[in-house]
Amino acid sequence: MDQLDVALVEAMRENPRVGDLELSRITRVARATVQSRLAKMEAAGIITGYGPDIDLIAAGHPVIAFVTLEIAQGSLDAVTEELESLPNVLDAYVTSGAADVVCRIAATSHEDLQTVLLHISQSGTVVRSTSVIVLSELVKPRVLPMLRKGATGSSSRAPAYRG
Numbered sequence: 001m002d003q004l005d006v007a008l009v010e011a012m013r014e015n016p017r018v019g020d021l022e023l024s025r026i027t028r029v030a031r032a033t034v035q036s037r038l039a040k041m042e043a044a045g046i047i048t049g050y051g052p053d054i055d056l057i058a059a060g061h062p063v064i065a066f067v068t069l070e071i072a073q074g075s076l077d078a079v080t081e082e083l084e085s086l087p088n089v090l091d092a093y094v095t096s097g098a099a100d101v102v103c104r105i106a107a108t109s110h111e112d113l114q115t116v117l118l119h120i121s122q123s124g125t126v127v128r129s130t131s132v133i134v135l136s137e138l139v140k141p142r143v144l145p146m147l148r149k150g151a152t153g154s155s156s157r158a159p160a161y162r163g
Helices: 003-014 020-027 031-043 076-084 110-121 144-150
Strands: 063-071 089-094 101-107 126-133
Touching: 003 020, 003 031, 003 144, 020 031, 063 076, 063 110, 076 089, 076 101, 101 110, 110 126
Parallel strands: none
Antiparallel strands: 063 101, 063 126, 089 101
16 A cells, blocks of 8 residues: 555545545545545455444443453364354454454443353353453554555655645
């Protein structure tokens, strides 16, 4: 990604409902350039969607927990199916170290979280689980600082916008 790609992503984050024409005005590049760059980032899998960001607390799921799972040897597919079947599991990752899987769970209450954790612990493929409940959010999910840091120096701006 170069500086223009990052500028486009940043403009889209700051103005989530904006169209290509307004993006061209914000980033000071031609509309065709905006469309081309967005299409390339979508094709490359960099931009994966345009859905709204959801505030889990405002949506009625104020209890968030990170859960580590130690699973039975060779049961990754079964654990994947099990976790995908639970709507409270927001995401899950295969990890190195003592835990095999780390997942993030949202719940409406501590009782709701307990129900999900009991369901997971009763799975025949989970050997052990450990939970950590989130008390508050310290750094909001973000990618722009990292993208800005890694952006290459060149950006293709239309001649009319140089200056």
